[in-house]
Amino acid sequence: MDERLITHLRHVDLAVPDFDKQLDFYTSTWGLSPETTDDGIAFLAAEGSPEQYSVRLRRAPEKRLDLIAFGAASPADVDALAARLGTAGVRLVTEPGSLRTPGGGYGFRFFDNDGRTVEVSSDVAVRAHRRVEEGESIPVKLSHVVINAPNPEATVAFYEKHLHFALSDTLASPHMGSVMWFLRTNRYHHSLAVARGPHVSLHHASFEMRGIDEYMRGTGRLLRAGVEKVWGPGRHMAGNNTFSYFLDPHGNTVEYTTELEELDEDTWHPHLYDLSEPEVADQWGTANPMSEFVAKQSFNDPDRGVFVAPPV
Known part of the structure; x- marks a missing residue:
């Protein structure tokens, strides 16, 4: 089983x-x-x-x-x-x-x-979808969701034990210890990640773009529209994916990304990455530095819906 x-x-x-x-x-x-x-x-x-x-x-x-x-x-x-x-x-x-x-x-x-x-x-019916065209700066699909947990070790253990998610990589800092765990349920590096946070909440939801050009066009389109940017553009080490984080009108962090790593699950061994090394957060060096402001934005508000099922 x-x-x-x-x-x-x-x-x-x-x-x-x-x-x-x-x-x-x-x-x-x-x-x-x-x-x-x-x-x-x-x-x-x-x-x-x-x-x-x-x-x-x-x-x-x-x-x-x-x-x-x-x-x-x-x-x-x-x-x-x-x-x-x-x-x-x-x-x-x-x-x-x-x-x-x-x-x-x-x-x-x-x-x-x-x-x-x-x-x-x-058995959900397949939606009539289409190939996103070159230059179109709209999401191709939902890439992954990251959640905040006050006891992230227990949350990671829950998803590993009960749902058989596999650990791809972990991020750690010298003064905080492990702070983020990337979990996969198929060959993509992660579809769920768990972050150490002060309360239960959504950390961010990420959307896959067609390619680097479309990802940059989307990032620029949001900047021109005056949407508050939290972090990016850059490229993470864990997952090797690009990132641009923004705030939606209710303060939820949402991300444009592309090129999330696909793994050979039979041979993959998880890394422990040190966030004090700048290239771990951003290989390119183009993003604003990871700071307390950036981290705090992704803590989000405490989720008032825990152990209360939504009505629909």
Whole structure:
């Protein structure tokens, strides 16, 4: 029963008080397409992705991370994972069943050790998507999600033990010890990462661009639009991916990236990278230095939704 049943990252769902401002940012500025919208809820797709949506926005009195959704290969795998988690004492939010979100499918939800809601699903209808063209500075797909945890060692252990994520690399600093763990569920370096933070919250959500040119064009487009840049542009050591971090209207950090490393899982050995070496944070040396300001922006506000399942 120790095989990996999660195949990939599907979407990240956010609740926000100023729904209209957030919706305008993610569509007009960030470059997602409003695939399905209703009063107070919107499902936003990345043009190059077969996923029905990459971001869901929901109007709510308080800002929170509603859920992180992952895919599985079949209903049998969904059932097996739900049974495995239930037997291990993990609290299920819903039992496996038909999903009522765009694309349907079969899935269930549970709370992780920090109280985040996580969904796993299979058989979601494939969205009619397209190849993003040369020069188009819009996201191809959701690349990865990074979460803050006050006890990150326990959170990493949860995802390794129960969901069989594998550790790709770890970042450490001389005075803080280990501060970020990169976890994979397929050949990509990470689809989830856990950062040491003062409270449970979203650290950032990252979106893959077509290539370096499109990534730089997107970075410049946001700068010209006056969107607050947190960090970048640069290229990380762990994952070897490019990065430009910005703040959405509600203070969530969102990233444009490209060229996230693909690993040979049979031969890969995790590195422990020292963040006091400048090239670890940014191989290029083009980004503003990692500072307390940069770190604090990514701490985000304490998530008020822990161990409270979203209504939809």
